[in-house]
Amino acid sequence: xxxxxxxxxxxxxxxxxxxxxxxxxxxxxxxxxxxxxxxxxxxxxxxxxxxxxxxxxxxxxxxxxxxxxxxxxxxxxxxxxxxxxxxxxxxxxxxxxxxxxxxxxxxxxxxxxxxxxxxxxxxxxxxxxxxxxxxxxxxxxxxxxxxxxxxxxxxxxxxxxxxxxxxxxxxxxxxxxxxxxxxxxxxxxxxxxxxxxxxxxxxxxxxxxxxxxxxxxxxxxxxxxxxxxxxxxxxxxxxxxxxxxxxxxxxxx
Amino acid sequence: xxxxxxxxxxxxxxxxxxxxxxxxxxxxxxxxxxxxxxxxxxxxxxxxxxxxxxxxxxxxxxxxxxxxxxxxxxxxxxxxxxxxxxxxxxxxxxxxxxxxxxxxxxxxxxxxxxxxxxxxxxxxxxxxxxxxxxxxxxxxxxxxxxxxxxxxxxxxxxxxxxxxxxxxxxxxxxxxxxxxxxxxxxxxxxxxxxxxxxxxxxxxxxxxxxxxxxxxxxxxxxxxx
Numbered sequence: 001x002x003x004x005x006x007x008x009x010x011x012x013x014x015x016x017x018x019x020x021x022x023x024x025x026x027x028x029x030x031x032x033x034x035x036x037x038x039x040x041x042x043x044x045x046x047x048x049x050x051x052x053x054x055x056x057x058x059x060x061x062x063x064x065x066x067x068x069x070x071x072x073x074x075x076x077x078x079x080x081x082x083x084x085x086x087x088x089x090x091x092x093x094x095x096x097x098x099x100x101x102x103x104x105x106x107x108x109x110x111x112x113x114x115x116x117x118x119x120x121x122x123x124x125x126x127x128x129x130x131x132x133x134x135x136x137x138x139x140x141x142x143x144x145x146x147x148x149x150x151x152x153x154x155x156x157x158x159x160x161x162x163x164x165x166x167x168x169x170x171x172x173x174x175x176x177x178x179x180x181x182x183x184x185x186x187x188x189x190x191x192x193x194x195x196x197x198x199x200x201x202x203x204x205x206x207x208x209x210x211x212x213x214x215x216x217x218x219x220x221x222x223x224x225x226x227x228x229x230x231x232x233x234x235x236x237x238x239x240x241x242x243x244x245x246x247x248x249x250x251x252x253x
Numbered sequence: 254x255x256x257x258x259x260x261x262x263x264x265x266x267x268x269x270x271x272x273x274x275x276x277x278x279x280x281x282x283x284x285x286x287x288x289x290x291x292x293x294x295x296x297x298x299x300x301x302x303x304x305x306x307x308x309x310x311x312x313x314x315x316x317x318x319x320x321x322x323x324x325x326x327x328x329x330x331x332x333x334x335x336x337x338x339x340x341x342x343x344x345x346x347x348x349x350x351x352x353x354x355x356x357x358x359x360x361x362x363x364x365x366x367x368x369x370x371x372x373x374x375x376x377x378x379x380x381x382x383x384x385x386x387x388x389x390x391x392x393x394x395x396x397x398x399x400x401x402x403x404x405x406x407x408x409x410x411x412x413x414x415x416x417x418x419x420x421x422x423x424x425x426x427x428x429x430x431x432x433x434x435x436x437x438x439x440x441x442x443x444x445x446x447x448x449x450x451x452x453x454x455x456x457x458x459x460x461x462x463x464x465x466x467x468x469x470x471x472x473x474x475x476x477x478x
Binding site: 067124131132136137148153 | 398401402405406409410411415418419421422423425426429430433451452455458459462466470473474
């Protein structure tokens, strides 16, 4: 199911992603220090942006709107769920891509750096959120619990961040890794443009995915509701059939 | 609100005192975990003493999960949840009551566990007052957030597996803060007292956030389920 609006969105996402791929792989130069590994950052940064800020931001906002009585509707619940799903997928990608990048640059797949650790915790927090969304329960009960879990996860994020930040700064002298933690500090020219283009492309991709994931969820809910109604109608028909059937037998003789 | 809290906490603690699940099952479980750690880490005393603070808090965390699960299992049977909902008690009061009942049990457990760690892992507890402060703040955080998530998972068929997945990542800062702060007074890792205080503040912030969150969110969580 697609509308002209979502088709335009889809095509612009596809075109900008293709352009990003070309810019990142062909047009932009290899980094002086990192070599070709720097090209991974054109994926790593936008997926992180998409997951942590866009997706989880939208999930939080939609959860608040769901919990607020005046704006409560199934729409916000489905948007929150769709957005969190996309966010978890892309946060997983961020972790994997970062790990692949870290191996040649840092020499390790994983390090207990503040940013990495808090991202990992964030990932698990939202896995929990998706788990509660999948629990079979009454729709409005599930929605409300999910929204509260989303908000609790959101208030936890700054505390996790603060804790992990202190953990690393209190107990470890600045390591060699820290200087290069953010990749290239002086990013300019064509590299900067590629990065910005990549962020734009992934933002478009996010909204396209969100629209379609929402529609799918909505269809799912509608189908479920219709099945329920059909089943109810069937039971009712059975009931009336049983009542009306003996009537002619009694009156026949 | 506080009167309701006292009523609910009294009820929960009375049930615990009579059923003795906490003393007969949760406490032995925590003790068992301490012994298992000694097996896993090769009972090499230097090694165990170095990580004693971390092991203590991991044990508390797992026992805390059991206590929270237990706290909501109390109302699982006989539609007691509905009865609680219909009792006219304030939602915030119910939250505070259940959380403080869990906290009281955990604090009692921590006293026994601390003694166990000192005896079994051969470490010195150098600042009992500071350690007590850490315990109180960390326990408040664990009990408050555990109670919120306990209510989220209550009544669901998958609650036993869902609760740890929801609670443990949320409690990551508590484990981190409590373990680091306790290192200053427990075990052989040399953490300066000055380094330990920020962690105490973090535990305080966490507890405050989740107590406030629970007071606000518990009513709506109970309302329909």
